[in-house]
Amino acid sequence: MDQRNSLNSIPFVLVTGFLGSGKTTLLKRFLNAHADEWKIAVIQNEFANANVDGQELKESGKTFKIVEINKGSVFCVCLLSSFVHSLADLIESYQPDVIILEATGLADPIAIGQLLSAKELNEKLYLAHVWCVVDSTSFLDLEPRVQRMTHQVRIADTIILNKTDVVSQEHVTRVEKRVVEVNSHANIIRARFCELPHGILNEAFIQRPDDNKNRSNTQDIKPHGPLSVCSAVLRTTETISRRNLQNFLQLYEKTAYRIKGYVNLTDQTIVSVQSCFGQTTLQTILKEPGPTELIALGPLIDPHEFTREFKKMTR
Numbered sequence: 001m002d003q004r005n006s007l008n009s010i011p012f013v014l015v016t017g018f019l020g021s022g023k024t025t026l027l028k029r030f031l032n033a034h035a036d037e038w039k040i041a042v043i044q045n046e047f048a049n050a051n052v053d054g055q056e057l058k059e060s061g062k063t064f065k066i067v068e069i070n071k072g073s074v075f076c077v078c079l080l081s082s083f084v085h086s087l088a089d090l091i092e093s094y095q096p097d098v099i100i101l102e103a104t105g106l107a108d109p110i111a112i113g114q115l116l117s118a119k120e121l122n123e124k125l126y127l128a129h130v131w132c133v134v135d136s137t138s139f140l141d142l143e144p145r146v147q148r149m150t151h152q153v154r155i156a157d158t159i160i161l162n163k164t165d166v167v168s169q170e171h172v173t174r175v176e177k178r179v180v181e182v183n184s185h186a187n188i189i190r191a192r193f194c195e196l197p198h199g200i201l202n203e204a205f206i207q208r209p210d211d212n213k214n215r216s217n218t219q220d221i222k223p224h225g226p227l228s229v230c231s232a233v234l235r236t237t238e239t240i241s242r243r244n245l246q247n248f249l250q251l252y253e254k255t256a257y258r259i260k261g262y263v264n265l266t267d268q269t270i271v272s273v274q275s276c277f278g279q280t281t282l283q284t285i286l287k288e289p290g291p292t293e294l295i296a297l298g299p300l301i302d303p304h305e306f307t308r309e310f311k312k313m314t315r
Contacts, residue, residue, distance in 0.1 A: 017133030019105035020276030
């Protein structure tokens with residue numbers, strides 16, 4: 001990575017996007033493209049006290065360092081100081097060629113400047129690129145009500161309009177129009193499953209600090225306050241039938257922002273659960289045996305009720 005050596009600092013890549021937009025899918029594409037040639041450190045930030053996305057990345061077969069930071073956004077003032085120290089320790093101990101932060105979907109990343117200007121980091125890192133993954137199916141409904149989504153788009157260098165295969169092109173055009181209203185400087189790419197044109201991922205690692213012009217208009221924006229979101233983390237060794245799992249998910253999929261995880265079925269198979277605003281997929285996977293683990297995020301999620309309802313379905 002000649003760019004890093006010439007700057008004597010490490011490129012820092014930020015990946016943002018609301019819950020379920022496809023950030024982890026993009027991250028897997030980063031790893032597939034570059035993990036064999038570069039020493040990559042990945043920081044995964046999860047709002048809930050668990051991280052099923054980290055397990056998904058570990059199963060990619062690629063060699064990289066992963067640091068999982070759960071229970072809140074690293075941009076929240078309550079975690080920012082400890083995160084700065086953790087990041088400095090990571091640089092010292094691992095000496096990566098690049099660091100990628102996958103922020104929680106509930107993050108307000110306007111404080112990225114405060115993070116990288118910390119004295120422990122400002123001579124060791126530079127902000128190389130900011131990616132934002134936009135869920136084309138839900139953005140227009142949610143963005144007027146969730147200001148941090150606007151902030152995620154506003155600071156991006158590249159915006160991926162993801163899931164364009166499941167909505168009409170007219171709808172995608174409306175999404176793109178709104179995105180341009182928020183950030184007219186970013187490169188906008190329409191995609192499905194975060195599939196990008198060949199070579200586009202290299203942009204994340206070659207941009208010099210003095211190229212970051214479009215972020216100047218964010219200096220006076222204040223980070224949004226805490227978002228009223230509840231989380232539930234379910235871990236159990238009990239198994240459930242596929243039909244009962246589907247019935248359980250139907251109880252929550254309309255009100256939950258996000259449900260994700262791995263579930264052990266009674267037929268001895270393991271399924272990956274991905275649910276985002278009522279769109280739910282179950283996929284049978286090969287995975288090392290382990291307990292069922294589900295995470296749910298939403299304004300009305302009661303963690304005790306979530307666990308209780310699941311266990312009812314296992315009887």
